Amino acid sequence: xADGLTAFAPLWAxxxxxxxxxxxxxxxxxxxMLYAVPAWxxxxxxxxLIARPRATALLVSLSATVVLLYALRAPVASNNQTxxxxxxxxxxxxxxxxxxxxxxxxxxxxxxxxxxxxxxRALLAIMYFYGIFHKINTDFxxxxxxxxxxxxxxxxxxxxxxxxxxxxxLAIYSTFVIEAIAIVALYWRxxxxxxxxxxxxxxxxxxxxxxxxxxxxxxxxxxxYILSIPRxxxxxxxxxxxxxxxxxxxxxxxxxxxxxxxxxxxxxxAIVMTLHTIYPDRSLDMLRHSVGILLWAVIGGALxxxxxxxxxxxxxxxxxxxxxxxxxxFAIPVLFFLSCLSPYLGxxxxxxxxxxxxxxxxxxxxxxxxxxxxxxxxDYQNDIVRIVDANDNWLEQQMENDQHLxxxxxxxxxxxxxxxxxxxxxxxxxxxxxxxxxxxDQQPGLIERNLLRFKTVDYDxxxxxxx
Numbered sequence: 001x002a003d004g005l006t007a008f009a010p011l012w013a014x015x016x017x018x019x020x021x022x023x024x025x026x027x028x029x030x031x032x033m034l035y036a037v038p039a040w041x042x043x044x045x046x047x048x049l050i051a052r053p054r055a056t057a058l059l060v061s062l063s064a065t066v067v068l069l070y071a072l073r074a075p076v077a078s079n080n081q082t083x084x085x086x087x088x089x090x091x092x093x094x095x096x097x098x099x100x101x102x103x104x105x106x107x108x109x110x111x112x113x114x115x116x117x118x119x120x121r122a123l124l125a126i127m128y129f130y131g132i133f134h135k136i137n138t139d140f141x142x143x144x145x146x147x148x149x150x151x152x153x154x155x156x157x158x159x160x161x162x163x164x165x166x167x168x169x170l171a172i173y174s175t176f177v178i179e180a181i182a183i184v185a186l187y188w189r190x191x192x193x194x195x196x197x198x199x200x201x202x203x204x205x206x207x208x209x210x211x212x213x214x215x216x217x218x219x220x221x222x223x224x225y226i227l228s229i230p231r232x233x234x235x236x237x238x239x240x241x242x243x244x245x246x247x248x249x250x251x252x253x254x255x256x257x258x259x260x261x262x263x264x265x266x267x268x269x270a271i272v273m274t275l276h277t278i279y280p281d282r283s284l285d286m287l288r289h290s291v292g293i294l295l296w297a298v299i300g301g302a303l304x305x306x307x308x309x310x311x312x313x314x315x316x317x318x319x320x321x322x323x324x325x326x327x328x329x330f331a332i333p334v335l336f337f338l339s340c341l342s343p344y345l346g347x348x349x350x351x352x353x354x355x356x357x358x359x360x361x362x363x364x365x366x367x368x369x370x371x372x373x374x375x376x377x378x379d380y381q382n383d384i385v386r387i388v389d390a391n392d393n394w395l396e397q398q399m400e401n402d403q404h405l406x407x408x409x410x411x412x413x414x415x416x417x418x419x420x421x422x423x424x425x426x427x428x429x430x431x432x433x434x435x436x437x438x439x440x441d442q443q444p445g446l447i448e449r450n451l452l453r454f455k456t457v458d459y460d461x462x463x464x465x466x467x
Contacts, residue, residue, distance in 0.1 A: 005113045007238040009059050011223040011303070013050045018219050018292065020043055022216055024288070041065045051257060056095075063095075070085040075453035083220065084220055086336050117228060120224040122330070131179045136369050137360070137366075137368045143169055147358055148172040149172065149465075152171035181195045193314065225307075226307075229311065234310075240310065264299070268295050269291050344374045346377060346381045346382065347378055347380060348454060349406075350453040350454060360457075362381045362404075362454075362457045364376070364382060383427075386404050388425055404458075408452065414435060415443050415444070
């Protein structure tokens with residue numbers, strides 16, 4: 001029997017696998033066993049969930065492990081991991097609520113599905129809202145430095161159009177149009193398919209640009225959409241996939257999906273390694289990235305076609321509206337919405353959905369068109385330091401690249417690297433050979449250092465695209 005959770009679970013597990021692949025150092029133990037054990041647990045549980053998508057306990061267990069890993073990594077810069085963790089927290093809270101409401105007899109999958117889809121839709125809406133709002137700045141609208149152009153150029157270069165001014169402006173303004181349509185369509189049941197299909201194409205293309213490791217982001221967006229679209233649409237898509245996999249299922253039982261995935265991985269790796277013999281100067285990271293792109297091109301492309309066909313079948317959608325859900329569910333997206341305001345409030349500049357937006361809010365200045373000055377409520381971003389000298393490789397790199405640091409971030413870096421020293425300038429004054437001991441009575445507290453993370457600060461204008 002098809003249900004919304006069964007359609008969502010394997011795609012959510014695949015997004016977790018792409019995320020871990022993007023941070024493979026934790027699997028290899030480069031960051032210590034404290035990170036390696038839960039990272040491998042995510043891999044194992046994701047594979048099991050793909051093989052057994054109706055196992056509610058596996059979905060809840062995977063969500064708990066992802067939340068744990070995020071907490072161990074905190075503070076986390078990745079917007080993708082933050083969105084995933086917020087959704088996983090919603091899954092855990094909803095599962096716990098339903099389990100104890102039932103007298104500990106189990107979790108009603110239908111009720112579970114209806115509850116978490118409220119959060120999924122809201123997260124997508126918030127993501128698209130800030131995807132527009134943060135980009136309303138002078139530098140994102142500048143075709144010479146806009147992050148939209150950074151994504152456009154790799155896609156246009158095979159056609160010799162990477163420097164085409166019209167194409168650059170089209171990339172900039174189409175971002176606003178597509179994300180605005182996506183927001184409206186999320187809550188317009190009758191014509192949900194219009195925004196849904198546009199979003200599928202948009203998020204399918206982004207990883208193929210090879211600008212960054214976007215496979216996990218696009219996959220998690222696809223998964224959130226599975227929860228956001230009407231249940232008959234996701235059920236039809238799931239039925240199509242089951243029909244396609246039926247011959248393999250008859251022979252391999254519940255492991256046909258994993259075997260197909262293993263074959264795709266092997267083929268992608270073989271193609272990349274064959275090309276590596278022709279272009280041997282490629283780094284291992286680039287080879288890994290190329291394998292990920294090929295996998296997404298196949299898996300994401302197939303999903304896009306199947307979901308588009310299901311959506312068109314229900315255009316316009318005339319089914320009933322979903323039942324009302326507990327109001328406490330809305331607290332999760334509301335808190336997430338407020339956290340994404342943090343760059344303007346003087347708080348964190350990472351993990352606030354301002355990725356690839358060219359946004360600058362540090363030092364009491366901003367390039368945002370709606371503010372003359374950022375309306376700080378906190379002063380973390382006020383003090384910006386320029387590094388003059390250091391004995392630490394990372395600090396030396398920032399100095400050579402003329403990257404400034406928020407003083408809070410420098411204090412926390414020195415706390416984590418007690419052997420490092422740095423000479424820096426702040427407000428025209430030079431501080432010589434500062435170490436962690438220099439700030440012994442000014443170190444960030446536990447909550448601060450686990451919630452606040454800041455980008456390096458670039459004062460070149462126009463502000464080039466970073467991440």
